[in-house]
Amino acid sequence: MSDARFIPPQLNPLFTRLIQSIFYLVAYFGYKIKFVIDDRDVAQLKAISHQRVVYLPNHSNLDDGLVVFLLSARLGQLFHYIVAYEAFAGLIGKLMPMVGVYSIRRGVGDRYSIKQTLQILQQPESKLVIFPEGGCSYQNDTVIPFRTGAIELSFKAMEKLIKQEADIPDFYLVPVSLKYTYPQATDAKIAESLGGLEAALSIQPVKEDFYLRLRAISAQVLANLEAEYNVTLDLTDWNQRIEYLRKHLLDYCEEKLDITPATELPNRERIYKVQAILRSLDNTTAKQSQINYEHLYQTTVRLLNFDAIYDGYVADNPTPERFFATLDRLEREVFNIDRPKPKGLRQAVVKTATPINLKKYYQNINSDSSRQQVINNLTQEIQQQVQAYLN
Structure with missing residues (x-):
């Protein structure tokens, strides 16, 4: 073999x-x-x-x-x-x-x-x-x-x-x-992560409430992604915005690679197919096809990072674990890293x-x-x- x-x-x-x-x-x-x-x-x-x-x-x-x-x-x-x-x-x-x-x-x-x-x-x-x-x-x-x-x-x-x-x-x-x-006590680590994200996004925290600060960071990340991918929506419901953005990003990837959307498959399977095709391309092929390899691949990483996220995940059960799971996702996006540092034992x-x-x-x-x-x-x-x- x-x-x-x-x-x-x-x-x-x-x-x-x-x-x-x-x-x-x-x-x-x-x-x-x-x-x-x-x-x-x-x-x-x-x-x-x-x-x-x-x-x-x-x-x-x-x-x-x-x-x-x-x-x-x-x-x-x-x-x-x-x-x-x-x-x-x-x-x-x-x-x-x-x-x-x-x-x-x-x-x-x-x-x-x-x-x-x-x-x-x-x-x-x-x-x-x-x-x-x-x-x-x-x-x-x-x-x-x-x-x-x-x-x-x-x-x-x-x-x-x-x-x-x-x-x-x-x-x-x-x-x-x-x-x-x-x-162990985790408030300091939550505050540290929130502060790092706020500084990177130029957000001035106006309240001490961790959840409100998390929402402000999430709102900015969502708005930045919509602006980068030219998404203009008149929606106030975050889950509708998130779902539309996911669909738009996946459509963008498949269109660039001329892939017929297999809408009967879960999004994750379609994303993996996009990644597999991208990995099979050499630089010459990508240039001839006018494919921005790096941006397309980063788009698939974003899709996987936010695949299962939804508004209300932390609010439904505001445990340190849910805070950290969400902060890790935001750090991946904002700092373009794969493995954020552990936030304590x-x-x-x-x-x-x-x-x-x-x-x-x-x-x-x-x-x-x-x-x-x-x-x-x-x-x-x-x-x-x-x-x-x-x-």
Whole structure:
């Protein structure tokens, strides 16, 4: 299996065990993360340690991969992980395959990644992590719709195993909730982040109320984006403005690349397709087509950053966690950065639902239509269980 656009796993058990042994300290001092999981959840996962398991966590933060790696260390197990191709950059990107990470190109049918996934899922006692949201939501306690791909691939792997073994094997799916909390005092950090954004946007804070200051910053960012993309609306409802802006930016990207809009797909899938096409262009092609590559790509980054945001997210439940999730998004936009600095020590709280044995479902499938219905129902059930624990 060789392709310049696919990075296979090169799991080195000795190296991975070494990294696991020190990673609690790395996470705590380097990323301000303290890993938290209940002993009952650990016991529940260790009870299926000799089975094939697919872990399905929500994806609210760019540090989620670190947290799942901490879970593997807590269990004393070796995991494989599917990660977006563009994440394999720098020294860390070169080390990632050695701990079981391999790539997937979003927005295209990545047959190399799919083939690798099926091979891993057929291995005895395999453990694989797939983020079913398909990308980062940037919201600490809500999920975006789960995709069906993880469960579809699990069923395909089971079919291959049945042909080899003439028996239906045990095969587990584990819904995983990842949630970050800030146990220490946070007002100073909120004030610091608000002040930095206000200075960058030339906003003079007129009130001490954090929420009103956050709204003023958000209003300026929204107005700046509308001005940059020549959007003129006579609307006072922020959610209508946000939704229109999202549509306008996505239409702009697809029009520039001459892509027929696949309106039946979620916006996120359409954005990934745009990014995939942009990455396939060389400088000559981009210049000949008069494509402003940098601006188009920045537009897709903005679309993903604000994909799940809505007016009222903080007001509905003004916790420090929701403040910080929103401030992180605004800092990404205003300062053009990928990973804002952690705003204090975070507890990464991991909760797992009861493992689901696919064997029980597979026995009741008697047609392609019933199989798809089972996959859809399971996807929805897992999403609901993850959201329930986040609540």
